[in-house]
Amino acid sequence: MxxxxxxxxxxxxxxxxxxxxxxxxxxxxxxxxxxxxxxxxxxxxxxxxxxxxxxxxxxxxxxxxxxxxxxxxxxxxLGLDRTHNMIIVGAGNLGQALANYTQFEKQGFKIVGIFDVNPVMQGVSVRGIEIRMIDELPEFVKDNHVEIATLTLPKAKALDMAKLLVDVGVKAIWNFAHTDLNLFMPEDVIVENVHLSESLMRLSYNLSRFEKDHKQEQGKI
Amino acid sequence: MxxxxxxxxxxxxxxxxxxxxxxxxxxxxxxxxxxxxxxxxxxxxxxxxxxxxxxxxxxxxxxxxxxxxxxxxxxxxLGLDRTHNMIIVGAGNLGQALANYTQFEKQGFKIVGIFDVNPVMQGVSVRGIEIRMIDELPEFVKDNHVEIATLTLPKAKALDMAKLLVDVGVKAIWNFAHTDLNLFMPEDVIVENVHLSESLMRLSYNLSRFEKDHKQEQGKI
DNA sequence: TAGATTGTTAATCGATTAACAATC
DNA sequence: TAGATTGTTAATCGATTAACAATC
CATH class of the missing domain: 1.10.10.10 (Winged helix-like DNA-binding domain superfamily/Winged helix DNA-binding domain)
Structure with a gap:
């Protein structure tokens, strides 16, 4: 309309x-x-x-x-008037930190599951949510109406996992891996990238620029 | 030039x-x-x-x-040709996750200290770095040539801490709190915001929009 | 009604793309 | 030298700001 x-x-x-x-x-x-x-x-x-x-x-x-x-x-x-079911894929430090973060839940993003590829993680719980292995993923996504997957895996594993997630029916990927998934995803899958290191580099750029400016000013005096 | x-x-x-x-x-x-x-x-x-x-x-x-x-x-x-000393202020989940993240170090951002306001945290170590209390901050920043502070405190505490950080000589703040520090900071302090919830909302917007489009298409058939 | 403030059109500004001469 | 590809100027496109008529 x-x-x-x-x-x-x-x-x-x-x-x-x-x-x-x-x-x-x-x-x-x-x-x-x-x-x-x-x-x-x-x-x-x-x-x-x-x-x-x-x-x-x-x-x-x-x-x-x-x-x-x-x-x-x-x-x-913004679509905040309803609940979105979300899983976290990659139960490392960042994944666990996000799982522990209650703010998202208040905004309607409900973390219903956490997954990892490392068998050592199996059964460990984060905020009462048990970490599962990837083989459980397809059924889980279907049974729990998962729309969003937060991807906190290392770059090397991210793309293959993203493809798998799309195959099992995930609609959107919140991507924390340092790679541009969107270039390889179907049109109808939403990818939102959070590239922390790029953010830090922008900070660094501004820091360097400011120091340069400052030196110049002193030089001019 | x-x-x-x-x-x-x-x-x-x-x-x-x-x-x-x-x-x-x-x-x-x-x-x-x-x-x-x-x-x-x-x-x-x-x-x-x-x-x-x-x-x-x-x-x-x-x-x-x-x-x-x-x-x-x-x-x-980008200023990546030299080392930047960085501290993390706020040793919660996100702060600890960032502290554990070795990637930044490879790019020259060296985490030299972790601080928190909660006494319970005192003495706890993350990746070999002991969590310190804020009263040690001023001396620490000076002694360790700290340029960057990663701010991972709740919104309510963020602004006051940011002001303190600037007072003790920190040059740049990497802000993870859900508030716009830059509006209250001096011109010469770099603030780089990472607003995760805003990122998630953009994802949500696109998700909702796509679903609406999809429904419309179906309706048209 | 008079005053305030929106919704919207027009003007300006900035960023992206296209084109091509310079040059390796 | 001929071919390739940059650096850079000009054209286009899009986003922001200004202005003002509509209207609460």
Whole structure:
């Protein structure tokens, strides 16, 4: 119906709007104007209005936006109005850390299973969830309506596992492996990459650049 | 000197180039053209050439780019040609997972200390690194030339800790807390945010959108 | 009604792509 | 030298900002 193609840039900002609106709700704020929100979030009011209007007119002239309403509408847009069953594949440090992280559950992402390829892990439990072996995966995904797989395996094992996950019916992969799965996945499988080392490199770039700038300034004096 | 301001979009792609060049090196590839790399990475050859030329002419007409040379030049640009001392602040699941992750060390990010606010953690060791209390922080940062702090504390404690870290001389914060520190930090402090829940929400958005599209298609039949 | 603020169109800015002359 | 491929300028595309009429 309302099927314009929304730009990636807009999607990237939505969760941030959602977070700020959540905070405003906690603070008991009932309504907010694009201009006021603009001040808090350091984006332009114009951009806020443009972004939101991609999805519909959530505001009211002369009033602004109702915080609670807008929050719940963005939740719907982001698919946070329902539960998503999720498994974690790769029970190493990162996988276990994510399994222990209760925040996701509150947002509707329910961790229903943890898998690993290493037999040593079999039977070990994380937050009450027993680690299973991969041979149980196909049945488990079907029986538990698993939509999302969090992939926390080393790069070398990631692609083959991703293919397997797709074969057994997983719809989306949250990829923490340092490799670009999306290039090898079918069109209809969602891949969201979290490349931590790339993030750290960007930090490093900015650090180096700043130090260079600083040295230059001193040199100029 | 060569101080054009490089756009964020370019910086975001640099680590990816670096990764692909690393893989090419491992595969023993000596030279590569922008066109060939374009095919592998699914970006345009034009963009590759434009991106690289922000930093200098690393290629040669009629030949392409020397993989090893380009790899090392990008390393320099990203500040990976030297060691960065890093501490982890927040020894919860995620903090410990990051501490256990040896990959960063290989890229020059050396974890020299782990800190927490919870006295229960005191003296516990992660990968041979003892968890310390915050009162030791100021001296530690100075003595160990700490540049980067990885911040893996809950949101509520994150901002105050960030301010403290800046006060004691930390130059950059790798922020895993669900809050936008950058809005409250001095200009000269680098903040790189990793908002995992935002990433998961983007995945969720795409998942929901796809399902909607799919339903529509079925409806049309 | 008057004032405020949205929704939306138009203008600007920036980033990507295309084209091609320079040159190895 | 001829062929290949870069570096770079120009053209296009998309995203952001500004402006303002619509309307609560």
């Amino acid at each position: 309302e099927e314009k193609d929304i730009s990636r840039a807009v999607i990237k900002r939505l969760p941030r709007y959602y977070r700020y609106l959540g905070e405003l709700m906690e603070d008991g704020v009932e309504r907010i104007s694009s201009n006021e929100l603009s001040g808090r979030m350091k984006v332009t009011a114009s951009q806020i209005r443009q972004d939101l209007n991609n999805f519909g007119g959530f505001g009211q002239q002369g009033y602004g936006y109702n915080v609670k309403y807008l929050h719940s509408e963005i939740a719907k847009i | 060569e101080e054009k301001d490089i756009s964020r979009a370019v910086i975001k792609r640099l680590p990816r180039y670096y990764r692909y060049l690393g893989e090419l090196m491992e595969d023993g590839v000596e030279r590569i053209s922008s066109n060939e790399l374009s095919g592998r990475m699914k970006v345009t050859a034009s963009q590759i050439r434009q991106d690289l030329n922000n930093f200098g002419g690393f290629g040669q007409q009629g030949y392409g780019y020397n993989v090893k040379y380009l790899h090392s030049e990008i390393a320099k640009i």
